Amino acid sequence: AQSVTQLGSHVSVSEGALVLLRCNYSSSVPPYLFWYVQYPNQGLQLLLKYTSAATLVKGINGFEAEFKKSETSFHLTKPSAHMSDAAEYFCAVTLTGGGNKLTFGTGTQLKVEL
Amino acid sequence: GAVVSQHPSWVICKSGTSVKIECRSLDFQATTMFWYRQFPKQSLMLMATSNEGSKATYEQGVEKDKFLINHASLTLSTLTVTSAHPEDSSFYICSAREWVRRGNEQFFGPGTRLTVL
Numbered sequence: 513a514q515s516v517t518q519l520g521s522h523v524s525v526s527e528g529a530l531v532l533l534r535c536n537y538s539s540s541v542p543p544y545l546f547w548y549v550q551y552p553n554q555g556l557q558l559l560l561k562y563t564s565a566a567t568l569v570k571g572i573n574g575f576e577a578e579f580k581k582s583e584t585s586f587h588l589t590k591p592s593a594h595m596s597d598a599a600e601y602f603c604a605v606t607l608t609g610g611g612n613k614l615t616f617g618t619g620t621q622l623k624v625e626l
Numbered sequence: 627g628a629v630v631s632q633h634p635s636w637v638i639c640k641s642g643t644s645v646k647i648e649c650r651s652l653d654f655q656a657t658t659m660f661w662y663r664q665f666p667k668q669s670l671m672l673m674a675t676s677n678e679g680s681k682a683t684y685e686q687g688v689e690k691d692k693f694l695i696n697h698a699s700l701t702l703s704t705l706t707v708t709s710a711h712p713e714d715s716s717f718y719i720c721s722a723r724e725w726v727r728r729g730n731e732q733f734f735g736p737g738t739r740l741t742v743l
Contacts, residue, residue, distance in 0.1 A: 544730060555632075555719050555734040556670075563729075602669060606730060614660075614721075614732060616669045 514539040514605045518617035526625050531575075531590040533620045535603030538584065545586040546604040546614070547577055556602065562586060573597070598624045629653055630722050632735035639710055640743055647705045647738045649720030655700035656722035660732060661693070664717040676703055710742045 519534040537543055544563050548556040560571025567579040577588045586603060603617040629652040639645050649659055658677050662670040674690075676682040676697035684690045692714075694706040703722075707714050717739050721732035 548734075553717075553737065553739065555630075555736040556721075557734070558731065561731065613672060613675065614670075615672075618669045 514543060514607055514615050516545075516603045516605045516615060516617040518601075518603050518620050520620055521618065522621045522623065524623040524625060525593045527595055528592050531588070531593045531597065531622065533588040533601050533603075533622065535577075535586045535588065535617060536584050537586060537603075537605050539605060539607060541607050543605045543607060545577075545579065546606075547571065547575070547586075547588045548602045548604060550600045550602065550619075559588070559601075593622075593624045595624050595626075598622055628724075628728065628731075628733040630656075630720065630733045630735040632718075632720055632738050634738060635736060636739040636741075638741045638743065641711050642709055645707045645710055645740060647707075647718055647720075647740075649703045649705070649722070649735050651701045651722040651724070651733070654722075654724045654728070654733075656703070657700065657725055658723045659697055659703040660721045660723075661695060661703075661705050662719045662721070664719060664737075666717075670719060673705075707740065710740070712742045715740055715742045 515538045517536045546561045547559040559575050560569045562569050562579045570576045575590045601620045604614045606614050631650045633648045661673045664670045673688045674682045674684045676695050678700050682695035697703040719737040721734045723732050
């Protein structure tokens, strides 16, 4: 079975500061990993995904994540936070050929302060 | 491309009534659709997976007679909450996948807020 753990349910950064949201995964086979963003009362929007190609994945809105097998991590970063980045972020994992069931982490609420 | 819509976006109903939520893939054919439930400040929990023309596969602990799922066409899946009670109040989100052209990525709808009085 696969799982993801998001460290820190709340992260607060200043506008212009580095954003780092942590995600560690557990999987018995090579995983596919995703980061989604959710704004209040809305569905999920895909930020980026890792599907066993390049380990450094670039996504929308300036976000990127690096797959590190040795650390079983897939942390999400953005060099400079913007007020519009304030939202809930979910890391998710699915197994290759695993019926495509997505398992979500518990989410991290990002707050951006002036 | 890959837009998924849900209707209604919010619904309030009385306890004991049934509510139907629609999930549509607007610009692609969804061979598989997923239904999730999200409680306030919590993550998404998969309720069931439905393949077009087949019976839905429910996750452990999800009552199939309570949450009826129909996926009769490649662009429409419905979730019916039967005899709804206040504990069924939640945010319901669907997603859709088109394996052949888009691989394993799921595209999410905007969600439906259900409040049962």
